Amino acid sequence: MQTGKSDALLRFRAELRDWLEAHCPAEMRDGARDEAHICWGGRNWQFESQAQEDWLRACAEKGYTVPTWPRAYGGAGLSRDEERIFHEEMDRINARKPLQSFGIWMLGPALLHFGSEAQKRHYLPPIARGEIRWCQGYSEPGAGSDLAGLQTRGEDCGDHWKVTGQKVWTSYADRADWIFALVRTDSEAPKHKGISFLLMDMTSPGISTRPIRLISGKSPFCETFFDAVEVPKDQIVGKESRGWDVAKYLLTHERSVIGATGQMPGTGRALGAMLADEGADMGEATLRARALKLEVDSLTMGLTLERYADMAEAGQGVATPRPC
Amino acid sequence: MQTGKSDALLRFRAELRDWLEAHCPAEMRDGARDEAHICWGGRNWQFESQAQEDWLRACAEKGYTVPTWPRAYGGAGLSRDEERIFHEEMDRINARKPLQSFGIWMLGPALLHFGSEAQKRHYLPPIARGEIRWCQGYSEPGAGSDLAGLQTRGEDCGDHWKVTGQKVWTSYADRADWIFALVRTDSEAPKHKGISFLLMDMTSPGISTRPIRLISGKSPFCETFFDAVEVPKDQIVGKESRGWDVAKYLLTHERSVIGATGQMPGTGRALGAMLADEGADMGEATLRARALKLEVDSLTMGLTLERYADMAEAGQGVATPRPC
């Protein structure tokens, strides 16, 4: 029962605390969750301040943009216990995340599992340093829930594929440097087969994007069009026509991905307290009852993400819950 | 917009009010909804008091046990407006219903629509007078939601059917005099065809019942067993093997049936007021919010039953609601 008291962890915490004290700029300690303050990185990234840039550089140097990735690929090689401490200490000083990206959340784990050694060394460090910003090309207008029904095609042209089709809901495609996408490379195979997981430079001839306007007025989403885009054969993750395995792996392991983001609901301010600050009448029964339920549910959701991350670390899949 | 002010209706209300004043015993003006106080009638009915018996006799004589049925079959032949006034005046003095039964709610409407003139004259008046108590035999252990999959069989024996099988959820079968039941009379036909709507005397040799115990400890429900029960050919409602039409009619027109019962939710006391009387803390947000929602919803449900009855009277089916 008495866990987490090992000397090594205590030492790690102390060192980390010192490091944060020395390297996290004051401006980066506002715990900002506002979208405008997120650092996404990438070729064309405009840092909003010197502090944002300094903070990214400092973290990247220590591997703290991707704390659990191996050091060889730009991470800090932290254990789950160390990672937990890392997030606790970051939260303690209300530090902003130095970098967020689909490269960290999604492509990275896929490469770590399916990538060749060469691919890992080529693609992962620029993600960790915030130099290359990735976007994800899964959904298509005709294939939403029915993802495997996707129609974007890659024609085999010997040393490259020629990719033609359309993706939708590609978040920030208009600002990304590269895209990882599911592409049908074998149109004869059953629909879950014949799909490959390809990497494409967004500056490749034939790729264009168009933002999608949402009902809120703004949107991170784009449509992305592929018109005979040439993709070299070494830009595939996993085996040809086995891209579905990669996509499934990412979906199945999303819990550790989510856990790794450290953004657990309920760790922030209580909903009811925020509402009260906005002048809401928290004595009013209907509002209060709804706020209570949301508070209970969101705290429990946060604990569940934590539990899933612990289960993933312990090598347990999501199974029938105990007791059952 | 100024409806319901016709002189005839005003006169009807006045006469009814006088009649109720003269004939509704004081003991019957407690608006009792307790199951124990319901008068179900039937051959073996034990009146709980002289007042209960007097009240049934008085109503039956005027046709007020089945106010909208034609006079020829024991009703009062009231129009929908008159019926509404009837219920209002009954509610005004908090009068108990003189009689309730599945004969009134279900078999009666089926006979009025599908029965021969002889059947109407034979079966309806005893229902109206509370002399014969009916139960309903639809569900079977193997055919619940899938009602048309029922397996109780009626073998054609010339002048009668020989019925064998089992029904379940037959409310008060152990106290009923007759049963109306769906029986498969043609096992070759598709499952919705081949079913007949038969009437059986519960004292017929071969019929037995067994009460079902519910989790509340008591139950109105029984299992009913048919072992080669002989049912004369004239005890069928509608055409042979077209019993599904009769059953469907009853389901489709249940809204008028429900409307006709006059027991609209929300016409009683408010839930919140009852809870407060029980000592519940109605200031407690979760309870209050739930009570508010239930109150709003149950009042609206009552209005919807009323609207459906009005639509049925106006010859409108349940259609896409206006405006849509």
Place this chain on the structure above:
Amino acid sequence: MSAMAKLVPTEDETLLGDSARGFLDSAAPVSHLRGMRDAGRSHDPDLWAKMVEMGWAGVLVPEAQGGADMGHAAAGALAGEMGRTLVASPFLSAAVIAATALRQVADGRAGEALRRIAEGGVTYALAVDEGPKFAPEATAMQARPEGNGFRLTGEKRFVVDGGFADRLLGPAPSGEGLTLFDLSAERAGITRDPRPMIDSRDAARLRFEDVEATGADVLGAVDEAVTVLAPALRAGQAALGDETAGLAAGAMAMTVGYLKERRQFGMPIGNFQALQFRAAHLWSETELTASAVLHAGRMLDSDPDNAALAVSLAKARATETAQLAVQEGVQMHGGIGMTDDFDMGFYMKRARVAAEWLGDYAYHAEEVARLRGF
């Protein structure tokens, strides 16, 4: 709760609703609102002129003043159709709320105002709220007696249609109670700050700085605003309930259409039982709501003094149903339900604004509780 009048539309109401639907489907479909939004407009005088021409502005105006006097259920039928295609017009503010207020006052001036509403010569806005939540009694406005009249100072917020209306109807504390004023929006001392709401309609902020009001500007008796205002609010709440029910039905129709058309896994998504059940649930809720709003209209027409329960029930129920309809609408449309290209967002935004205006779900549910004794 029960009214002798039937809970089915009368022949007149059905004809009125059908003609409204025919007209609005061509003259003011949702794309019309989209066009207004894109152009930054919250009022279309031409559309309103056509609605006046069809007699809608006079639906609650007595025949003596040139109206059709068809009653609140009929006004509700119109509001429901307007909700279905998200019409933005001063119908509720002028033809329902102001007309009902003016009818409570039996003088020549009020009669003349009713005539002008019916003929489209004047629009009104109701200026009651001073904070984000509906609370007609909570007013910090000042009506300082001066000579035979008053000087008004204060601020009214969320005044729907207040940015363009010709006249303003608003209560202010005047000593013993509230007094209801009926003022030209151009009266000296009034500043109007039009504010487009998320549903692209106008909810102006009005400032009154030492505005002169004479006895002739008082609607009804001094200190007795409630006599005139309460029926007007109830009429507005009921009609808004209808509009809200109509938008729920419109959102549902759009969603059901999509279920039949969108294909995934080789079949229309409407073939999937889980979506069928959700659609059936939504339909049931709209059916229940249809009963509540029609009943509110009937009660206002047949027994207005006892209509409060029916009206609050209708507004509460319609608000909840509309919220469900737009949420399910967005959900069942999948991603495109969230895009501006699709109209569902307009339904969602109108539902959100309508939920707040004239009292939200919680306000009216508490009214139901109060009137039902808990």
Place this chain on the structure above:
Amino acid sequence: MSAMAKLVPTEDETLLGDSARGFLDSAAPVSHLRGMRDAGRSHDPDLWAKMVEMGWAGVLVPEAQGGADMGHAAAGALAGEMGRTLVASPFLSAAVIAATALRQVADGRAGEALRRIAEGGVTYALAVDEGPKFAPEATAMQARPEGNGFRLTGEKRFVVDGGFADRLLGPAPSGEGLTLFDLSAERAGITRDPRPMIDSRDAARLRFEDVEATGADVLGAVDEAVTVLAPALRAGQAALGDETAGLAAGAMAMTVGYLKERRQFGMPIGNFQALQFRAAHLWSETELTASAVLHAGRMLDSDPDNAALAVSLAKARATETAQLAVQEGVQMHGGIGMTDDFDMGFYMKRARVAAEWLGDYAYHAEEVARLRGF
């Protein structure tokens, strides 16, 4: 909210849970509760003796007093398994609540009592409530000082296991605060009126008439019941959360089994997507609840002074999930779900009683709100 200890069962906890499951599946399946109900019994001393023999009574007793001292998460694992088959035993009253109370007191008498709990020599019942709702502070009981001791007069209601427990643990106002008394149930002046609850367990009504209590009967310090009682209540609430989560999981397992077995329209009803979605939703809720209850145990073990939020979260969440599980259980079983022949009714009844005991959903949700600052 976070504890360094992992939110996965330790190896010891897994072994404990597995052995409990194996034992209970044969020694105390739901049919065992049915048998007790039919025989009119609310306690089975033989079953409890076996549970003692397996060491469960000492799960929270220090090793020095013969216990296993495995902690609250382990106790929760046991309670969860007991919930799964609706075991009726004094585990919560004695091995969790009383043991936790006694551990707060570092004296020889408390140590001896702990030893006797672990070896099955004594059972306890917690007598706090005097009305139908959990309200440990609201007591009209009187503890009148007399000589070196007190005279107790009053009534305690809904005392779970109170009809058969050897000893009673209950607070009473004693001047400056509440004092916690630990009395033999046979003490002169105590009358016990066992009352079977709908879940067939006992919730006795106890009358205290001028009951003599000496200083030796006081647990902890005079006027300081809360120091001892508060941790005991939290432990009980957490374990009851586990039991409730377990019964939800048990009800769900029974329901999912039925979905696979019952056929209608020519196929298992589990083939129908609408039912699949409902089952998936229920499963998700049980997953969320499993996190909350395990976390509560971890917090009680690692940081008991700050465990209140975690405990209330667990109890609130488990209560809601169990209600959903039994409602869906009855609904998805169709008619037979309502019959006594089927076990779902036992789950429903236990869920109802467990929802109320030691604070209902609203009580704990308000605790969460309070601890989260609103």
